[in-house]
Amino acid sequence: MSAPLLEVEDLRVHFETDDGLVKAVDGISYTVERGQTLGIVGESGSGKSVSSLTVMGLTRARNARISGSVRFDGKDLLTTSDEEIRNIRGDDVAMIFQDPLSSLHPFYKVGTQIAEAVRAHREVSKAQAWDRAVEMLGLVGIPEPRKRADAYPHEFSGGMRQRAMIAMALANDPKLLIADEPTTALDVTVQAQILELIERLQSEFDTAVVVITHDLGVVAEMADEIAVMYAGRIVEKADADTIFAAPEHPYTWGLLSSIPRLDAPRGEELVPIAGRPPSLINLPGGCSFHPRCPYVREAHKHVDPTLDPVPAHPDHKVACLLASDVRRRLWQELRSGVAPDAARKDVITEEEVA
Numbered sequence: 400m401s402a403p404l405l406e407v408e409d410l411r412v413h414f415e416t417d418d419g420l421v422k423a424v425d426g427i428s429y430t431v432e433r434g435q436t437l438g439i440v441g442e443s444g445s446g447k448s449v450s451s452l453t454v455m456g457l458t459r460a461r462n463a464r465i466s467g468s469v470r471f472d473g474k475d476l477l478t479t480s481d482e483e484i485r486n487i488r489g490d491d492v493a494m495i496f497q498d499p500l501s502s503l504h505p506f507y508k509v510g511t512q513i514a515e516a517v518r519a520h521r522e523v524s525k526a527q528a529w530d531r532a533v534e535m536l537g538l539v540g541i542p543e544p545r546k547r548a549d550a551y552p553h554e555f556s557g558g559m560r561q562r563a564m565i566a567m568a569l570a571n572d573p574k575l576l577i578a579d580e581p582t583t584a585l586d587v588t589v590q591a592q593i594l595e596l597i598e599r600l601q602s603e604f605d606t607a608v609v610v611i612t613h614d615l616g617v618v619a620e621m622a623d624e625i626a627v628m629y630a631g632r633i634v635e636k637a638d639a640d641t642i643f644a645a646p647e648h649p650y651t652w653g654l655l656s657s658i659p660r661l662d663a664p665r666g667e668e669l670v671p672i673a674g675r676p677p678s679l680i681n682l683p684g685g686c687s688f689h690p691r692c693p694y695v696r697e698a699h700k701h702v703d704p705t706l707d708p709v710p711a712h713p714d715h716k717v718a719c720l721l722a723s724d725v726r727r728r729l730w731q732e733l734r735s736g737v738a739p740d741a742a743r744k745d746v747i748t749e750e751e752v753a
Contacts, residue, residue, distance in 0.1 A: 401433075402470075402473065403430035403431060403432050403433075404431055404432060404433045404471065404472060404574060404575060404607045405430065405431040405454070405469070405470070405471050405575055405607065405609075406430050406468070406469075406471075407427065407428055407429050407430070407450070407454070407467070407468075407469050407470075408428045408467055408468045408469075408470075409426050409427075409428055409466070409467040409468070410424055410426070410427050410428070410450060410453065410465075410466075410467035410468070410469060411424055411425055411426050411464070411465070411466045411467055412424040412446075412449050412450070412453050412458055412463065412464070412465050413425075413463070413464040413465075414460075414462050414463055414464075415462040415463075415464070416462065416680075418680055419680040419681070420464075420680065421679045421680055422631050422679050422680075422682065423446050423449040423631055423679055424446040424449050424450045424453070424631050425446070425630070425631035425632050426467070426631075426632060427446070427450060427626075427628070427631075427632060427633045428633070428706075429626050429633065429636065431575070431607045431609060432607065433574070433605060433607055434601070434605045434606070434607060435607055435608075435623050435624070436598075436601065436607075436608040436609075436610060436618075436621050436622045436623050436624075437607075437608070437609050437610070437622065437623070437624050437625070437626065438609075438610045438612065438615075438617075438618030438621070438622030438624070438625040438626070438639070439451070439609060439610070439611045439612075439625075439626050439628060440611075440612055440613065440614070440615050440618060440625060440626070440627055440628070440654065441613065441627060441628035441629055441654075442613055442629070442672075442676050443613060443676075444676050444679065445628040445629050445630060445631065445676065446628055446630070446631040446632075446679075447579075447611045447612075447613075447628050448497075448579050448580075448611055450628075451494070451577045451579060451609060451611055453465060453469065453477075454469050454471070454476060454492065454577065454609075455484075455488055455492060455494055455577065456476060456479075456481075456484035456485075456487075456488060457488075459481070465477060471487070471491070471492060471575065472491065472574065486520070489516055489519060489520060489571065489573075490519075490520040490571045490573065491573055491574050491575065492573055492574070492575045492577070493567075493568035493569065493571070493573040493575070493576050493577070494568065494576075494577040494578075494579060495561070495564050495565055495568050495576070495577070495578045495579065495581050496564065496579055497579045497580035497581065497583045498583070499552075499557070499560035499561045499563065499564045500552060500553075500557075500560060502564060503552040503560060503563065503564070504552070505551065505552055505553060506551075507551075508548065508549055508550060508551055509532075509536070509547065509548060509550055509551070509552060509555065509563050510529060510532040510533065510536070510547075510548025510549060511532075512567065513531075513532035513535060513536070513548070513563070513566055513567045513570055514528035514529045514531065514532045515528075516567050516570055516571070517531050517532065517570050517571060520571050521571065529548070531570060532548055532566070532570070533545045533548050535566035535567070535569060535570050536548055536562075536563065536566050538566065538569075538600070539562040539563070539565050539566045539569075539596060539600070540562060540592075540596060541559055541562055541563070541566075547559075557585055557589070558585055558589035558592065558593065561581065561582075561585065561589075561593055562593070562596065565581075565593075565596060565597065565600070569600055569604065569606070572604055572606075573606060574606065574607060575606065575607045575608075575609070576597070576601070576606050576607070576608045576609070577608075577609045577611070578597060578608065578609070578610045578611065579611045580611060580612055580613070581593055581594070581597065581610070581612075582594065582612075582617060590617070594617065594620070594621055597610075597621070598620075598621050608621075610622060614658075615642075615643075615654050615655060615658060616658050618639065619639070619643065622639045623638065623639060624636070624637070624638050624639065625637065625638075625639050625642045627642070627648065627650065627651050627654070629650050629676075629687060629688055630676065630677055630679065630682060630687035630688070631679060631682075631687075632687065632706075632718065633706055633716075633718070634648050634650055634651070634688065634706070634717070634718045634719070635647065635648040635650070635651050635716065635717050635718070636706070636715075636716045637712070637714065637715035637716070638714065638715075641712065641715050643655070645715075645727065645730065646730060647709060647715070647717045647719065647723060647726040647727065647730065648688075648717050648718070648719050648726075649688065649692050649693065649694055649719070649729075650672070650688050650691075650692075652729075652730060652733055653670075653671075653672035653691075654672070656669070656670040656672075656733070657669055657670060657671055657672065672691060673691055673693070674690055674691040675691075677690065683700075684700065684701040684703075685699070685700050685701040685702050685703050685704075686699075686700075686702070686703065686704050686718070686719075686720065694721060694729065696720075699720050702720055704718040704719055704720050705718060706718040709723050710723055711723075
């Protein structure tokens with residue numbers, strides 16, 4: 400059996416600041432197989448983007464402390480030289496950033512920027528690189544690609560700019576594509592088109608994809624596996640069907656409850672997660688989610704849960720102090736409409752905490 404294309408093991412990315420040490424990523428591990436899609440979800444500030452920027456070699460800085468390993472195709476990207484990582488970035492590993500307007504240079508034509516990305520990694524003429532840029536713009540569904548290649552970024556709509564960024568990212572046939580909030584600030588119709596486009600191109604190129612988002616709805620259809628991040632750590636990881644049908648972490652329940660449902664009664668209010676994410680400089684002791692968790696027990700606030708397999712499903716991992724059967728019961732109650740408020744704590748006995 401071949402090794403995964405991407406193996407991230409115990410990755411930690413901490414930044415030294417005047418206010419203290421920011422633990423942006425605090426010991427995460429995951430793998431991505433060739434042709435597979437991994438969705439990384441969580442609120443803003445959970446460490447999603449920093450983890451993937453580190454894979455790209457874009458967090459190397461004097462104030463950054465990076466440890467662990469990031470093996471891509473057998474090579475540890477954390478120990479490679481700056482020149483090696485530049486050769487890999489944009490060629491074998493490409494990234495779609497969440498703001499295409501700031502990612503595209505306003506002074507250069509779109510086709511010129513895509514052609515430059517091609518020539519940075521391929522020994523081709525300017526004419527050949529331009530033809531490749533036109534070909535890619537056509538492939539991502541931009542009409543009149545030869546004419547549009549000669550336009551500037553401000554002449555594109557938001558959806559077209561994102562398509563241009565996808566064209567640039569895929570121009571060198573990367574083995575791994577990282578999409579960081581690829582549908583941010585786009586209307587829902589364009590969002591669906593962009594996600595469908597990424598899926599179609601993935602199947603054509605057999606590219607592994609990592610989708611970073613705060614919205615579980617975005618990865619509902621396209622992800623094979625989902626990792627839920629909170630405060631720099633992965634708190635739940637499983638295949639997509641399990642995350643949506645049988646999640647076992649209270650934070651995942653909160654994310655799912657905040658998604659509008661088509662079968663919900665008209666006018667029903669969304670259920671937000673109480674409180675706000677913790678400071679990554681002053682994390683609460685024990686489970687980082689405990690200040691917002693409606694099921695936390697006073698005696699266990701300072702116990703730090705590890706990401707452990709669910710007994711019946713070893714591929715489903717959860718970092719929660721509640722016993723697995725209790726988590727399943729609480730999820731079923733939530734689905735039936737029982738509110739997760741503080742009064743619910745009395746249904747959990749001391750023996751039911753793992």
